[in-house]
Amino acid sequence: MSLAMYDISAVVDKDLLQGEVREDLTIMVGGQGGDGSLTIIALLSKALLDRGYSIYRTSNIASRIKGGHAAAFMRASTGCKSCLGDKIDFLIAFDTEAVQKASSQLAANSVVVFDSSREALPPGLVPETALVVPVPFSRLAVRVLRQDLFKNSLGFGLVGRIIGLPDEEIEACLRNHFKKLSATELEPNMRALREGQAFADTAGISGNQSIVTLPRKESQGERVFISGNHAVAMGFMVAGGRFFAGYPITPATDVMNFLARNLPAIGGVVMQAEDELAAINLVIGAALTGVRAMTGSSGPGIALMQESIGHCGSAEIPIVIIDCQRAGPSTGMPTKPEQSDINMLTRGGNGDFPHIVLAPGDPSECFEYGVLATNLASRAQCPVIVALDAVCHDNFTVPRFDLAAVEIDMGKRISASELAEIDEYRRYQMSADGISPMAFPGTKGAMNLVTGNERDEWGRVTTEPGNRVRMMDKRARKIETVKPQLPKAVEWGDSAAPVGVVCVGILGGVIQEAMDRLEKQGHRFHGHRLRTLWPVLQDTIDFVNQHEVVYVVEQSEGAQLASLLRSAGAQPENIVSILRYDGLQYTAGEMMAALIDKERQTCPRPMQ
Amino acid sequence: MSKTYAIGHPIWCAGCGHFGVQAAIQHAMNQAGVELHNTLVLAGIGCSGTVQNNVGAYGYHSMHGRVLPTAIGASLANPELTIIAAGGDGDGYAIGGGHLLHGLKRNANLLYVIMNNGVYGLTKGQDSPTKEVSVSAPEEEPLDAMMLGLSIQSTTFLARAITSRSDQLNRLMLMGLNHARDGKGMAFIEVLSPCVTYNDTYPQWMKKAYDVDADPEYCNTHRGKAFAALYDLVQQSRIPIGLIYSGNHPSLQSAMVSEITPHHALDQEHSERVSKHLDKVLSAYAV
Numbered sequence: 001m002s003l004a005m006y007d008i009s010a011v012v013d014k015d016l017l018q019g020e021v022r023e024d025l026t027i028m029v030g031g032q033g034g035d036g037s038l039t040i041i042a043l044l045s046k047a048l049l050d051r052g053y054s055i056y057r058t059s060n061i062a063s064r065i066k067g068g069h070a071a072a073f074m075r076a077s078t079g080c081k082s083c084l085g086d087k088i089d090f091l092i093a094f095d096t097e098a099v100q101k102a103s104s105q106l107a108a109n110s111v112v113v114f115d116s117s118r119e120a121l122p123p124g125l126v127p128e129t130a131l132v133v134p135v136p137f138s139r140l141a142v143r144v145l146r147q148d149l150f151k152n153s154l155g156f157g158l159v160g161r162i163i164g165l166p167d168e169e170i171e172a173c174l175r176n177h178f179k180k181l182s183a184t185e186l187e188p189n190m191r192a193l194r195e196g197q198a199f200a201d202t203a204g205i206s207g208n209q210s211i212v213t214l215p216r217k218e219s220q221g222e223r224v225f226i227s228g229n230h231a232v233a234m235g236f237m238v239a240g241g242r243f244f245a246g247y248p249i250t251p252a253t254d255v256m257n258f259l260a261r262n263l264p265a266i267g268g269v270v271m272q273a274e275d276e277l278a279a280i281n282l283v284i285g286a287a288l289t290g291v292r293a294m295t296g297s298s299g300p301g302i303a304l305m306q307e308s309i310g311h312c313g314s315a316e317i318p319i320v321i322i323d324c325q326r327a328g329p330s331t332g333m334p335t336k337p338e339q340s341d342i343n344m345l346t347r348g349g350n351g352d353f354p355h356i357v358l359a360p361g362d363p364s365e366c367f368e369y370g371v372l373a374t375n376l377a378s379r380a381q382c383p384v385i386v387a388l389d390a391v392c393h394d395n396f397t398v399p400r401f402d403l404a405a406v407e408i409d410m411g412k413r414i415s416a417s418e419l420a421e422i423d424e425y426r427r428y429q430m431s432a433d434g435i436s437p438m439a440f441p442g443t444k445g446a447m448n449l450v451t452g453n454e455r456d457e458w459g460r461v462t463t464e465p466g467n468r469v470r471m472m473d474k475r476a477r478k479i480e481t482v483k484p485q486l487p488k489a490v491e492w493g494d495s496a497a498p499v500g501v502v503c504v505g506i507l508g509g510v511i512q513e514a515m516d517r518l519e520k521q522g523h524r525f526h527g528h529r530l531r532t533l534w535p536v537l538q539d540t541i542d543f544v545n546q547h548e549v550v551y552v553v554e555q556s557e558g559a560q561l562a563s564l565l566r567s568a569g570a571q572p573e574n575i576v577s578i579l580r581y582d583g584l585q586y587t588a589g590e591m592m593a594a595l596i597d598k599e600r601q602t603c604p605r606p607m608q
Numbered sequence: 609m610s611k612t613y614a615i616g617h618p619i620w621c622a623g624c625g626h627f628g629v630q631a632a633i634q635h636a637m638n639q640a641g642v643e644l645h646n647t648l649v650l651a652g653i654g655c656s657g658t659v660q661n662n663v664g665a666y667g668y669h670s671m672h673g674r675v676l677p678t679a680i681g682a683s684l685a686n687p688e689l690t691i692i693a694a695g696g697d698g699d700g701y702a703i704g705g706g707h708l709l710h711g712l713k714r715n716a717n718l719l720y721v722i723m724n725n726g727v728y729g730l731t732k733g734q735d736s737p738t739k740e741v742s743v744s745a746p747e748e749e750p751l752d753a754m755m756l757g758l759s760i761q762s763t764t765f766l767a768r769a770i771t772s773r774s775d776q777l778n779r780l781m782l783m784g785l786n787h788a789r790d791g792k793g794m795a796f797i798e799v800l801s802p803c804v805t806y807n808d809t810y811p812q813w814m815k816k817a818y819d820v821d822a823d824p825e826y827c828n829t830h831r832g833k834a835f836a837a838l839y840d841l842v843q844q845s846r847i848p849i850g851l852i853y854s855g856n857h858p859s860l861q862s863a864m865v866s867e868i869t870p871h872h873a874l875d876q877e878h879s880e881r882v883s884k885h886l887d888k889v890l891s892a893y894a895v
Contacts, residue, residue, distance in 0.1 A: 049895040224893040238886055243685055262889045266882045269684050269864065274710040278677040281670065285681020288648065288668055289689065293681075311671050400894060403886055424611040441648045441666040441682075441689050445610040449661060451669035458613035460661065461669075 019164050019213040023053075023078050026085035028102055030071035031094025031115070036152035039177075040092060041072035043156045045395075047165055047173040048076040049225055052217025054397035056081045057225075058390070058585065069097055078217060080396060082362065082509025086589030090212075092159060094137070094151075099125045106130060111211055113159060115151070131211065133162070133203075140195060150192035157196025164210035167197060222400035224363075228391035229254040231363035231401070232322055233262075235370020236294050238406050241320070242268040243286035243293035245279040247301060250334040251393045252324035255296040276301035280308040280319070287312075287319050288450065290413070290440035292374050296322035299341045300331065306349045309383045311452040313353025316428065316436070316475070318377035318411070320370075321385045324392040327583050336583030337390035339505060340556035345385050346534040346564055352472065354479045356384045357534035358487065361508040362391060364398040365531065369487070371406050376485065378411035380478045381435060387533060389505040389555065390585050412437040419445045426457040430470065434477030479535055487531035488539050497524040499599065500547035502540065504530045504561055507553055507586065514591035525595065530561075536568035544570035551598055553591075557581040576602050616661030625801030628771035629723050630659050632781040632799075633692060637663070639782050640789060642690045650679045652695030652704065655730050655803070656723040659694050670695075673704030676711040676720060680860070683716045687861050690789055691718035698728050701737040701751050708753070712760045715793035716860040719784050722753065722796075725803040733806035740809075752842060753798050754852045758835045764859075765795035766852040770817050771802070772810060773849075780851060793859040800847065813847060821850035828853055 027044060029037040038059075045055045053076040075084045087107035093099045094115045106112070108129045114121050116134035126132060135158060137151040144150075153174060160170035174193050178186050200206060226234075233255045236244075244263060246256040260270040269286070273279035279295045286293040297305065302323045312319050325341045327333035345357045356376055360366045366388065373384040414437035419425060427448035429436040436457075439446030449459030454471060456462050490508065493501075493515050503511055508529035515525050528543045530536075544550045544565055552562040552575055559577040566572050578594050580586065586594075620626045637647065647665035651657040653672035660667030670678045679693035700708055700722045711720065728734040737751040757766040765787045769777040777799060784795030800817075802809045818841050820826040827833045828851045841848045 046895075223895050224890065225895045226893040230893070234886075234890065237889075243681070245681065262885075264864075266885050271681075271684070273677065274706055277674060278707055278710065281674040281677035282681035282684075284670075284674075285650075285678040285683070286685035287681075288678070289682050289686035291685040293685070307671060308674070315669075397895065401890060403883070403890065419610045422610050426613075440686075442646055442686060444645045445612065447612040447645055447664065447666050449613055449667040449669070451667075452671060453669060459667070460613060460616065 019208050019210045022089065022212045022214060024075070024085060025077075025089045025163075025212070025214065026073070026075045026087065027090045027092070028071055028073050028088045029092040030069065030098030030101060032068050033070040035070070035094040037070050037072045037094070039152045040156055040159065041074050043152075043173055043177055044159070045074055045225070046177060047160065047169060048214060049397065050169065050173065051165075051214060052220060053077065053214065054080050054220075055225060055395070056083065056397070057395040058084065059393055069101065071098065071101065076214065080362065080398060080509070081513065082396070082506050083513070083585060083587050086587050090163070092155060096122060096125075111162065113155075113162065135199065140199065141192060144195050145188050145192055147188075150188055153189040153192035154196040157193040158200050159196075161197060161200035161205045162211045164208070164213035170197070223397050224400050225395055225397050226363045227254065227393055227395045228360065228363050228366040228388050229324065229393065230258050231366035232360070232370040232386055232388065233258040234401065235367040236292075236320060236374050237263060237266075237268070238401075238403055239292065239371040239374035240408050241292045241294050241374050242266075243283065243291045244268070244295065245271040245273050245282035246296050247273050247276045247279050249298045249301050251326055252296045252298045252301070252322065254393070255322055255324070276304040277308070280305045280321070283319050284308065284312065284317055287317050288441070290438070292318075292320075292378065294320035294322065294374070296324065298324045298326045298334075299328045299344070302341060303344060303348075306344070309355065309385075310349035310351055310353050312383040313349070313355050313475070314351070314452045315450050316381040317383075317450070318381050319383050320373045320377050321383060322388065323385055324388045327581070333583045337506075337585060338555045338581060338583070339389050340558065340560060340581070341387065342533060342556065342560035342564060343558070345387055352476075354380065354382045354475050355534065356380065356382065356479070356482070356486065357387055357532070358384065359387045359504045359531055359533045360391060361505055361529055361531070362398060363396050364401070366391060367401045372485075372487070375407075375409040376482055379409055379435070379485070380482045381411065381438060382475075382478060387505070391506045394506070411435070414439050414446065416443055416445070419443065427459050428455060428457045428471065428474075430457060430474060433481040434474045435481060483535065483537070486535070486537060488537060489528050489530050489543070491526065491528050491543070493519075493527040494524040495526050497526045498548040499524070500526045500528055500543055500550040501553060501595065502528045502530070502544065502550055502561070502565070503553045504533065507555070510586045510588055510591050511553060513588035514595060517588065518592055518595065523596065523599065533564070536564060540565065541569045544574050547574060549576055549602055550574050551576050551578050551595065553578040553594070555580050615664045616658070618662055619658055620655060621803075621805050623804040624655070625725060625771035625799070625803070626656055626659070626723050628774055628777060629656075629694075629721065629799045629801050630662055632774065632777045633659065633694070633721065634663055635778045636781040636785040640785050642785070642789070646688065647690040647692065648682055650675050650682070650691070650693045652699035653730075654696035654699050654728070656694055656696040657699070673699050673702070673707065675699065676704060676707040679718050679720065680711065680714060680716045683718045684861065684864070687717065690785070692721070692785070693718055694721045694723065696736075697722060697724040697726065697738045698736045701753060705737070708756075709760070711794060712757055712763050712796065714860045715762045715764055715857055717788050717791050717793060719788045719795045719797070721781070722798045723801040724798050725801050725807055726750070726809060727803050727807035729803045729806050739807070752838075753796075754848065755835065755838050755842070757796055758831055758838065758853055761831075762793075762857045763796065763853065764793040764855050764857050767795070768798045768800065768847075768849045768852060770800040770813060770849055772814060776819070776821065776850065783851070791859055791861065793857060800849070816845060816847045817849050818846040819850050820848050820852065829855060831855065
């Protein structure tokens with residue numbers, strides 16, 4: 001078997017093997033489903049995480065590619081990023097279609113590794129200045145290993161060389177990835193990997209003769225590479241959450257899967273319900289017994305849960321709800337991100353009832369709010385919703401969560417010994433802070449009635465007007481009581497800038513990156529990301545009212561966030577909306593363009 | 609001991625069948641010796657959805673149709689409790705019909721009582737899924753929950769009683785409560801409980817009732833034979849009452865791998881074992 005017949009030295013000019021240092025690299029791997037795009041991305045992520053890089057990986061963007069096509073994307077950089085780079089720097093394409101799909105997004109100096117087994121790359125698809133490396137992955141894998149399957153490992157061997165990874169790191173990474181395979185199963189993968197490296201040798205790509213180099217970075221401390229879904233579920237579990245019920249729905253199913261894997265080992269229960277109505281009511285049943293309980297869904301499922309959420313607000317039942325928002329309305333675009341459940345989460349349901357909506361911006365906050373929501377639900381005895389956007393399925397590199405620092409607040413619970421000291425127990429007893437101590441079935445001397453009808457302090461149904469007003473006011477007071485514990489907005493940028501930019505969720509990181517880059521071009525903005533959506537906190541209203549113009553950037557056609565802010569007291573004339581609802585996520589470059597475009601239209605005075 | 613809420617008085621019309629159902633539930637609780645503080649009575653929405661106020665235990669008024677999932681959630685979260693769920697035929701067979709299928713399928717340790725009067729009494733007389741001759745949809749057949757229950761392989765206790773035959777009702781209610789408390793699974797009892805105001809079916813139902821308990825030929829431990837017998841009886845416009853089926857199948861609780869932590873243990877949950885597990889889970893994401 002000679003590899004000489006595939007000599008690509010003619011293609012890869014020795015001058016290009018300068019190992020150009022790149023510290024911010026966006027990579028796409030595309031092909032037919034089953035080609036193993038995800039495997040190569042996973043291997044590359046691991047290899048670059050080991051080198052000290054931060055990885056942002058998105059799966060959602062993959063369904064941009066239709067039909068049998070699948071693609072995976074990642075960005076390696078030196079700081080935590082919330083989006084891909086503006087352009088694809090490195091494309092590994094298993095077929096022509098993958099190149100066609102990526103074509104418009106390829107960077108001028110991109111590297112395109114193309115599987116040339118079936119055909120040569122048609123002209124005109126990649127920028128003239130891009131470097132194309134045709135490699136017959138599939139033919140090589142079949143010829144050497146008799147199976148097309150091994151082209152991933154082969155591809156990784158070659159790609160690792162192209163980005164300047166030492167052979168021992170490439171090999172260690174592959175071994176680690178396939179650690180569950182037996183030695184016999186691993187062996188052909190290792191051979192495939194070496195074939196890939198041998199192929200690189202024929203092209204002179206080795207050692208410091210790589211196309212790009214990603215230098216090893218200093219240790220960043222202990223880090224985790226995790227999605228928002230897993231992080232929020234982890235937070236719930238660490239905060240003592242022990243009961244979860246859900247119904248499968250994209251993109252929230254991962255929360256249920258995570259907990260089904262991890263909760264039973266510590267005495268928890270995970271139930272897959274027959275529908276979302278059952279899911280939230282199973283959770284209510286668990287919460288009635290004093291267990292910390294949670295459900296999770298996406299927009300359509302949350303819509304079904306609306307009555308129950310209001311019921312928990314009325315009946316003062318502590319539950320946590322995760323909403324992994326997706327593009328609506330109706331079934332919408334299940335795999336596409338949006339922030340268009342804000343109306344429903346903040347103002348949905350019949351009647352007026354206390355509840356809280358938190359909105360994390362990255363997996364660190366997802367973890368933090370998984371804990372906080374569980375504590376707040378107990379403290380305020382009401383439903384607490386955690387609203388995730390694309391952060392739910394995207395993986396970020398963040399500092400390892402400090403489990404030992406987590407504090408558990410069980411709220412006001414009355415014990416048997418405390419009950420022995422009092423004459424009478426009333427479940428809905430009036431109190432200055434609106435919170436009445438809870439007692440649970442199994443406790444002597446604390447029997448009570450829980451109902452979604454209006455009721456008196458004992459839980460007996462009544463429509464007496466005076467009682468009605470006292471009870472409504474008592475429930476509303478609970479939110480005032482816990483308000484100091486609700487996360488305030490984070491702000492960045494130039495606080496003296498006349499233009500403010502308000503956003504929520506994953507957009508915070510994207511806007512921050514866009515603003516950093518715009519600042520270098522002389523554009524000044526002041527950024528503000530809400531972390532509590534309901535109740536709307538005063539700091540956000542003040543922010544809007546203190547700037548001449550505020551761009552409210554959000555992923556919804558209906559400007560739901562802007563509308564929420566207006567109704568909470570923000571000056572309507574200050575607000576200019578930047579809306580996106582095409583199902584795609586912003587890159588920082590797109591965000592820069594959107595901000596500059598709006599600035600041209602609306603800026604109160606010319607920018608310096 | 610602290611005083612708690614004053615036990616409520618039934619709000620039903622004079623002559624309502626629900627009085628008998630409540631009496632049977634209380635009789636069963638007394639006979640079984642359950643403690644009020646260890647009992648959670650959950651009820652749905654409708655006339656029947658007030659029974660939880662009248663027995664002195666922990667009471668929960670669920671949302672319309674959702675009493676069964678709530679009861680299952682509570683029974684899983686604290687298996688030490690005695691769980692009694694109650695509701696009407698509209699609550700259990702119409703708006704909550706989907707949950708009934710899955711409740712029967714899951715076989716959680718609880719007693720579920722449906723007070724079937726064939727009508728929506730609280731909203732003044734609309735037809736329910738068990739109305740025999742529906743005015744709005746005369747071509748529809750009434751739903752038979754016992755035959756439905758028999759068709760699901762994991763049911764373990766199916767019974768139907770009629771409120772005016774209190775001896776049989778009391779006996780079945782106590783058997784059902786013990787079935788749930790003994791960890792055998794869900795006892796499902798439908799009580800024919802006529803609405804004297806909107807669907808006074810006492811005379812028809814008494815005439816049509818066929819007591820399988822009194823039939824030596826009837827086999828309540830064989831699912832197939834019971835189903836065939838019920839089918840024939842229904843074809844003859846009879847309403848089978850009595851212990852329809854009793855069998856064995858692992859309960860939801862016994863089938864769950866997890867050892868459930870009751871709330872009172874949760875405060876001490878941060879044991880070394882839990883911390884170790886949590887740390888291990890997180891370490892899978894470490895880079």
